[in-house]
Amino acid sequence: MRRTLLSIYRLLESHFGPTHWWPGDTPFEIATGAILTQNTAWTSVERAIANLKDAGLLDPHAILACEDETLHRALRPSGYFRVKTKRLRSFCRHLCDRYDGDMARMTRRPLAELRPELLGIAGIGPETADDILLYACDKPVFVVDAYTRRLLSRHGLCSPNIDYESLRALFESRLNADVAMFREYHGLIVYTGKDFCRSQPRCDACPLRKLLRSGAPVAAKGKAPS
DNA sequence: GACCAGGCACATC
DNA sequence: GATGTGCATGGT
Numbered sequence: 001m002r003r004t005l006l007s008i009y010r011l012l013e014s015h016f017g018p019t020h021w022w023p024g025d026t027p028f029e030i031a032t033g034a035i036l037t038q039n040t041a042w043t044s045v046e047r048a049i050a051n052l053k054d055a056g057l058l059d060p061h062a063i064l065a066c067e068d069e070t071l072h073r074a075l076r077p078s079g080y081f082r083v084k085t086k087r088l089r090s091f092c093r094h095l096c097d098r099y100d101g102d103m104a105r106m107t108r109r110p111l112a113e114l115r116p117e118l119l120g121i122a123g124i125g126p127e128t129a130d131d132i133l134l135y136a137c138d139k140p141v142f143v144v145d146a147y148t149r150r151l152l153s154r155h156g157l158c159s160p161n162i163d164y165e166s167l168r169a170l171f172e173s174r175l176n177a178d179v180a181m182f183r184e185y186h187g188l189i190v191y192t193g194k195d196f197c198r199s200q201p202r203c204d205a206c207p208l209r210k211l212l213r214s215g216a217p218v219a220a221k222g223k224a225p226s
Numbered sequence: 227g228a229c230c231a232g233g234c235a236c237a238t239c
Numbered sequence: 240g241a242t243g244t245g246c247a248t249g250g251t
Binding site for chain 1: 245246247248249250
């Protein structure tokens with residue numbers, strides 16, 4: 001499986017990459033995008049982030065200071081604007097209370113302490129936390145998302161019902177803890193998930209299918225479907 | 227008009 | 240512990 005996951009990365013990189021995929025210009029923008037992208041297409045998130053920029057609200061103190069209605073208007077294009085207003089504010093409140101609103105100060109915390117801390121914030125679940133940790137805080141965690149699960153399960157490498165932590169542990173145990181590689185790998189999965197596999201779900205020409213047919217070992221299965 | 231998109235919290239059993 | 244439900248908009 002170590003060989004398989006690394007082979008998949010190399011194959012995707014040589015076929016599609018490098019993507020230079022990057023979910024924002026600043027660490028705070030990346031964290032904001034991670035919250036807004038929950039169950040939402042990225043194109044919708046981009047519109048909401050542009051609204052925040054235009055309103056001078058891409059700043060944790062400004063977000064805490066403004067009216068609910070102002071945030072609702074800005075976040076409306078990304079959907080779930082009422083819950084996302086609460087979630088973005090709860091993250092900003094934590095960031096301001098604990099780090100004076102400074103993402104760089106938060107980043108100095110060790111991963112083993114920062115991950116549970118983020119997971120303790122209302123509205124930050126495992127995927128959102130890991131997105132922030134990898135792309136905004138330079139921590140070597142592998143971000144698992146719907147695309148990752150779909151890609152691996154479609155090629156028979158895990159159960160479609162594998163839980164988040166098991167799939168994350170699978171990647172992190174079989175790959176070197178390399179921040180740049182984890183970022184690029186996730187970016188490639190997002191790229192292929194959006195633009196390739198969805199449009200050609202059973203394409204026999206799929207390079208991954210060819211690779212996996214060539215006899216690469218198969219991963220342990222996750223939780224069995226109930 | 228139906229379905230899907232890079233989740234999460236909460237209620238209920 | 241597992242399962243169901245609400246949250247909302249925009250693209251296809």
